Amino acid sequence: xxxxxxxxxxxxxxxxxxxxxxxxxxxxxxxxxxxxxxxxxxxxxxxxxxxxxxxxxxxxxxxx
Amino acid sequence: xxxxxxxxxxxxxxxxxxxxxxxxxxxxxxxxxxxxxxxxxxxxxxxxxxxxxxxxxxxxxxxxxxxxxxxxxxxxxxxxxxxxxxxxxxxxxxxxxxxxxxxxxxxxxxxxxxxxxxxxxxxxxxxxxxxxxxxxxxxxxxxxxxxxxxxxxxxxxxxxxxxxxxxxxxxxxxxxxxxxxxxxxxxxxxxxxxxxxxxxxxxxxxxxxxxxxxxxxxxxxxxxxxxxxxxxxxxxxxxxxxxxxxxxxxxxxxxxxxxxxxxxxxxxxxxxxxxxxxxxxxxxxxxxxxxxxxxxxxxxxxxxxxxxxxxxxxxxxxxxxxxxxxxxxxxxxxxxxxxxxxxxxxxxxxxxxxxxxxxxxxxxxxxxxxxxxxxxxxxxxxxxxxxxxxxxxxxxxx
Numbered sequence: 001x002x003x004x005x006x007x008x009x010x011x012x013x014x015x016x017x018x019x020x021x022x023x024x025x026x027x028x029x030x031x032x033x034x035x036x037x038x039x040x041x042x043x044x045x046x047x048x049x050x051x052x053x054x055x056x057x058x059x060x061x062x063x064x
Numbered sequence: 065x066x067x068x069x070x071x072x073x074x075x076x077x078x079x080x081x082x083x084x085x086x087x088x089x090x091x092x093x094x095x096x097x098x099x100x101x102x103x104x105x106x107x108x109x110x111x112x113x114x115x116x117x118x119x120x121x122x123x124x125x126x127x128x129x130x131x132x133x134x135x136x137x138x139x140x141x142x143x144x145x146x147x148x149x150x151x152x153x154x155x156x157x158x159x160x161x162x163x164x165x166x167x168x169x170x171x172x173x174x175x176x177x178x179x180x181x182x183x184x185x186x187x188x189x190x191x192x193x194x195x196x197x198x199x200x201x202x203x204x205x206x207x208x209x210x211x212x213x214x215x216x217x218x219x220x221x222x223x224x225x226x227x228x229x230x231x232x233x234x235x236x237x238x239x240x241x242x243x244x245x246x247x248x249x250x251x252x253x254x255x256x257x258x259x260x261x262x263x264x265x266x267x268x269x270x271x272x273x274x275x276x277x278x279x280x281x282x283x284x285x286x287x288x289x290x291x292x293x294x295x296x297x298x299x300x301x302x303x304x305x306x307x308x309x310x311x312x313x314x315x316x317x318x319x320x321x322x323x324x325x326x327x328x329x330x331x332x333x334x335x336x337x338x339x340x341x342x343x344x345x346x347x348x349x350x351x352x353x354x355x356x357x358x359x360x361x362x363x364x365x366x367x368x369x370x371x372x373x374x375x376x377x378x379x380x381x382x383x384x385x386x387x388x389x390x391x392x393x394x395x396x397x398x399x400x401x402x403x404x405x406x407x408x409x410x411x412x413x414x415x416x417x418x419x420x421x422x423x424x425x426x427x428x429x430x431x432x433x434x435x436x437x438x439x440x441x442x443x444x445x446x447x448x449x450x451x452x453x454x455x456x457x458x459x460x461x462x
Contacts, residue, residue: 011357011386012437013395014444015358015384017441028439031393057357058104
């Protein structure tokens with residue numbers, strides 16, 4: 001699994017961090033998404049798919 | 065089963081995508097009033113307006129994706145009527161669409177300002193077309209009056225200033241965004257605009273009394289205190305109206321939007337999602353209608369599950385919104401309107417980096433931050449838990 005993000009789209013809602021806290025974080029100031037693991041381990045895949053689906057601005061793209 | 069989704073913007077598209085993701089493989093029709101494939105609206109007052117992004121960048125769904133999702137797209141055809149007894153939607157072009165389950169996601173339209181009908185140079189901003197048209201008219205030195213300092217008005221003012229337009233922002237409330245975020249934060253936003261050279265006129269004297277025109281082209285906005293603001297262009301951003309006119313006589317309860325129960329259902333087999341949906345939020349204990357981008361997605365995904373009998377719990381999101389004002393992003397969770405108290409618990413408004421909590425009665429109802437986005441999220445759990453105010457202050461996550 002590979003995660004790509006379009007950071008300019010991010011609105012800082014942090015939904016991805018709630019869904020997959022081991023894979024996503026937010027920067028301190030604007031709260032924009034930070035990817036901790038671009039190729040996350042299999043145990044995180046379901047959470048990452050969930051994060052991508054709940055992202056309100058379609059910032060996260062997942063290729064499997 | 066057959067599902068018709070009326071409204072092809074964020075909420076409608078999220079519903080359609082959610083249905084497929086959750087295993088729905090029946091007929092799925094997506095009806096849109098605009099001729100456009102689903103796109104994202106927040107950039108219309110920001111990156112699209114300034115020309116930073118082109119129209120393609122804001123697509124939520126291309127033709128490929130629509131095909132992949134098996135969507136029967138009916139674009140450029142507004143819905144015109146609903147017969148819930150016969151379970152049939154009629155479109156403006158005369159098409160009749162039968163459905164077994166219906167989702168209403170028609171959003172809102174801009175609230176027009178009486179007296180501006182037929183005046184050239186007066187615009188509103190809701191659609192991609194609106195944004196591109198406004199962008200084409202904004203040049204360095206263009207004299208622009210923005211009427212209304214809510215989220216849309218302030219963001220348009222900010223975008224226009226970065227394009228070197230001369231901007232007046234007029235608002236009869238005491239401060240910009242005051243109703244949405246309270247006076248203290250509103251004053252902070254006022255400061256951001258003043259620093260960038262926006263001519264800010266607020267308070268009752270700044271209510272719009274009249275317009276002056278020459279051969280149908282607007283020339284000046286006249287305020288209640290008698291001030292005449294000479295201008296080339298006016299943008300009216302005084303709020304919005306739920307797009308429910310076509311539902312008159314449908315038997316649905318229409319108040320401020322389409323009234324739904326706590327599971328977003330408006331009638332048997334009829335759901336609503338996004339800006340147009342008013343539903344009873346069981347945790348907040350109030351009826352809520354949100355015009356937040358994030359809610360459009362969340363509610364659309366919820367309705368998709370509800371349609372398939374997978375929703376379980378009522379829809380009780382912790383609302384989230386953000387606003388970009390120049391290089392400053394405001395982020396907030398919860399319901400901020402009508403707060404009894406706003407308390408800064410981290411940083412300070414004066415230094416432009418803070419977290420503020422909102423209290424209504426004895427409950428914590430919202431949190432807003434500037435340059436403290438991560439801290440803001442840490443309060444979300446307390447909002448989700450329905451925390452009391454005293455308890456929230458004592459259990460401060462910091």
